Amino acid sequence: MQTIRIVLIGLGNLGRRFCEIVVDKDPLLRERYGLALRLVGAADSRGAACDPNGLDWAEVARLKRAGQSVADYAGRGQPGWEALALLAGCEADVLLEASPVNLAQGAEPGLSCIRTALTRGMHIVTPNKGPLVLAYQELHALAAEHGVRLLFDGTVAGGLPAINLGQRDLRGAIIHRLEAVPNLVTGFILDEMLQGRSWDETLELARAEGVLEADAAWDLEGWDAAAKLVILANATLNHPARLEDVQRTGILALDAADLRAARERGYRYRLLAQAERQPDGSYTLSVAPTPLPAEHPLGRLGSKQVGVVYTTDIYGTVSAIIDEPDPIPSAATMLRDLLDVFVMRTA
Amino acid sequence: MQTIRIVLIGLGNLGRRFCEIVVDKDPLLRERYGLALRLVGAADSRGAACDPNGLDWAEVARLKRAGQSVADYAGRGQPGWEALALLAGCEADVLLEASPVNLAQGAEPGLSCIRTALTRGMHIVTPNKGPLVLAYQELHALAAEHGVRLLFDGTVAGGLPAINLGQRDLRGAIIHRLEAVPNLVTGFILDEMLQGRSWDETLELARAEGVLEADAAWDLEGWDAAAKLVILANATLNHPARLEDVQRTGILALDAADLRAARERGYRYRLLAQAERQPDGSYTLSVAPTPLPAEHPLGRLGSKQVGVVYTTDIYGTVSAIIDEPDPIPSAATMLRDLLDVFVMRTA
Numbered sequence: 001m002q003t004i005r006i007v008l009i010g011l012g013n014l015g016r017r018f019c020e021i022v023v024d025k026d027p028l029l030r031e032r033y034g035l036a037l038r039l040v041g042a043a044d045s046r047g048a049a050c051d052p053n054g055l056d057w058a059e060v061a062r063l064k065r066a067g068q069s070v071a072d073y074a075g076r077g078q079p080g081w082e083a084l085a086l087l088a089g090c091e092a093d094v095l096l097e098a099s100p101v102n103l104a105q106g107a108e109p110g111l112s113c114i115r116t117a118l119t120r121g122m123h124i125v126t127p128n129k130g131p132l133v134l135a136y137q138e139l140h141a142l143a144a145e146h147g148v149r150l151l152f153d154g155t156v157a158g159g160l161p162a163i164n165l166g167q168r169d170l171r172g173a174i175i176h177r178l179e180a181v182p183n184l185v186t187g188f189i190l191d192e193m194l195q196g197r198s199w200d201e202t203l204e205l206a207r208a209e210g211v212l213e214a215d216a217a218w219d220l221e222g223w224d225a226a227a228k229l230v231i232l233a234n235a236t237l238n239h240p241a242r243l244e245d246v247q248r249t250g251i252l253a254l255d256a257a258d259l260r261a262a263r264e265r266g267y268r269y270r271l272l273a274q275a276e277r278q279p280d281g282s283y284t285l286s287v288a289p290t291p292l293p294a295e296h297p298l299g300r301l302g303s304k305q306v307g308v309v310y311t312t313d314i315y316g317t318v319s320a321i322i323d324e325p326d327p328i329p330s331a332a333t334m335l336r337d338l339l340d341v342f343v344m345r346t347a
Numbered sequence: 348m349q350t351i352r353i354v355l356i357g358l359g360n361l362g363r364r365f366c367e368i369v370v371d372k373d374p375l376l377r378e379r380y381g382l383a384l385r386l387v388g389a390a391d392s393r394g395a396a397c398d399p400n401g402l403d404w405a406e407v408a409r410l411k412r413a414g415q416s417v418a419d420y421a422g423r424g425q426p427g428w429e430a431l432a433l434l435a436g437c438e439a440d441v442l443l444e445a446s447p448v449n450l451a452q453g454a455e456p457g458l459s460c461i462r463t464a465l466t467r468g469m470h471i472v473t474p475n476k477g478p479l480v481l482a483y484q485e486l487h488a489l490a491a492e493h494g495v496r497l498l499f500d501g502t503v504a505g506g507l508p509a510i511n512l513g514q515r516d517l518r519g520a521i522i523h524r525l526e527a528v529p530n531l532v533t534g535f536i537l538d539e540m541l542q543g544r545s546w547d548e549t550l551e552l553a554r555a556e557g558v559l560e561a562d563a564a565w566d567l568e569g570w571d572a573a574a575k576l577v578i579l580a581n582a583t584l585n586h587p588a589r590l591e592d593v594q595r596t597g598i599l600a601l602d603a604a605d606l607r608a609a610r611e612r613g614y615r616y617r618l619l620a621q622a623e624r625q626p627d628g629s630y631t632l633s634v635a636p637t638p639l640p641a642e643h644p645l646g647r648l649g650s651k652q653v654g655v656v657y658t659t660d661i662y663g664t665v666s667a668i669i670d671e672p673d674p675i676p677s678a679a680t681m682l683r684d685l686l687d688v689f690v691m692r693t694a
Contacts (some may be wrong), residue, residue: 021661040551161516165508169512169683172380172686174375194668260482294647300647314508314679316671317670318508321660321666322663323665328663332662339519
């Protein structure tokens with residue numbers, strides 16, 4: 001049995017659910033892979049807890065479900081203990097960095113935590129887009145320098161292995177075009193509006209469903225899709241894209257009449273992120289609401305689906321879609337990435 | 348620059364096209380991955396050629412396009428030289444085993460070649476279903492014993508990374524159901540018949556397009572789909588399935604009236620391979636022509652598309668489809684697998 005020591009930073013939607021997944025999967029992970037996951041440290045915005053012998057995953061999840069902080073963990077928690085300080089005092093194999101996207105504040109505290117952990121020789125698994133959008137190349141160079149893995153499959157398109165597909169399965173290809181509908185909530189909103197709901201009703205419903213970020217503009221103005229496109233472009237197109245390279249149009253200018261007119265022609269609107277290869281080998285990047293015909297691989301996405309299409313020279317056109325009725329698949333990407341680091345592929 | 352020494356056995360549709368892909372991709376492979384692929388031996392059904400300093404990939408491809416044998420390779424070829432004998436005399440890093448599926452004859456010569464190469468410490472890349480259907484567990488045990496990789500992404504669903512997706516990206520999951528339309532030609536045939544063509548016309552057309560195997564029953568009676576399901580089940584479901592475990596119905600009993608009746612209800616027939624998890628953790632396996640509704644992830648496959656759907660506990664429902672207008676993606680799976688062995692993932 002191999003024990004993997006984990007520090008988990010961020011206990012929101014994804015971090016808390018990851019704890020629940022570990023509770024559920026512990027027997028399977030031991031039996032199938034000979035792995036035991038030990039939570040040696042955890043932090044949220046109010047404090048942290050640490051135990052080299054392992055915190056109880058179930059107790060951390062329970063505290064968060066009850067609206068408390070991991071700082072309330074009996075005997076181990078400490079209010080005001082910051083993530084970076086926790087990290088400095090923990091011996092661990094992996095940092096799971098699941099704090100919220102925070103581009104406005106330089107992707108902190110995630111970016112500093114990832115830098116610190118890499119420098120200390122820890123592998124990184126993160127669904128946090130911020131640090132990768134701001135510092136993709138720097139963080140990869142640091143990971144290479146310290147001989148550790150940096151995995152972030154959960155940053156794009158929820159639980160869909162969109163990055164893995166492009167990065168591993170299309171090796172050797174030239175990708176002529178990448179198309180993605182990587183943002184769930186805009187599809188949900190467009191479909192609700194098509195049903196006749198007003199903007200206000202729709203946003204309220206999206207908030208009630210927990211799919212809309214606190215800062216609605218992040219989704220509605222296409223920032224989230226653009227951030228995901230930047231990560232996809234770096235990871236799968238070998239193209240060092242930055243956020244300011246993306247031509248970005250959000251969905252705010254659309255109204256129900258536009259959506260209905262498209263439907264009458266057999267089209268469905270989605271916020272489409274695209275990268276198109278140019279003759280010089282670079283890519284133009286754009287995010288815009290786009291009416292997609294039914295024959296398009298992403299033309300029939302449901303309200304809880306996201307997807308990606310790679311048009312390549314030697315691997316044909318490969319599309320992948322996930323049906324994700326709740327945030328569990330997004331949280332499970334951290335398990336996918338962890339197992340990618342620690343499980344030898346048997347085949 | 349790392350040089351990879353390759354023995355290629357089988358120079359039919361896939362083997363010959365792989366040579367062409369290498370010619371095309373040689374500069375990219377050197378630049379992007381620092382790899383040079385050296386063909387130290389090649390065999391087809393009429394003979395073989397060998398050169399430790401490397402045969403010319405372009406010349407081998409040219410010979411095959413001209414209807415000749417690699418045995419005709421000037422100065423290096425020898426008629427009647429058998430694959431197994433070639434292998435015994437070659438120092439190489441990888442065996443690419445691309446000989447035709449031949450279950451009737453115990454999957455030979457592929458199976459013996461793979462066993463020999465594994466024992467000699469060579470990695471295996473193969474799109475040949477036969478050896479994996481007959482000896483999945485044995486070959487994997489041999490590979491593990493000798494510390495080499497055995498990759499076979501091309502055995503299932505053409506160029507679609509269906510195995511990789513299930514085996515790597517769904518680690519840690521319980522797969523409740525696997526559905527695949529892994530056989531291209533039956534979809535093509537069903538669509539042609541729906542257009543009003545007779546069975547005879549349709550088969551003739553499929554042969555002219557080069558998509559029908561010499562032994563048509565292999566495709567039409569569902570053997571090909573069943574073989575692919577057996578490999579998928581072993582690779583992704585952790586289920587040691589054998590060919591005789593598959594409930595198999597081919598497409599021969601369907602006629603145009605069935606297809607039209609389905610279309611009128613909004614359904615499309617495809618030869619569907621399914622694995623369904625049972626309460627005891629085992630799987631029931633079946634292959635049968637199935638009318639799929641438009642909302643099904645595989646319900647709108649075109650004539651040149653195949654696909655797979657995994658319904659899981661923690662990763663949602665993930666589907667992937669490839670549009671494969673020619674056999675290049677199927678041949679390119681060998682490049683994908685090769686790079687999987689030799690390229691360190693940078694992320």
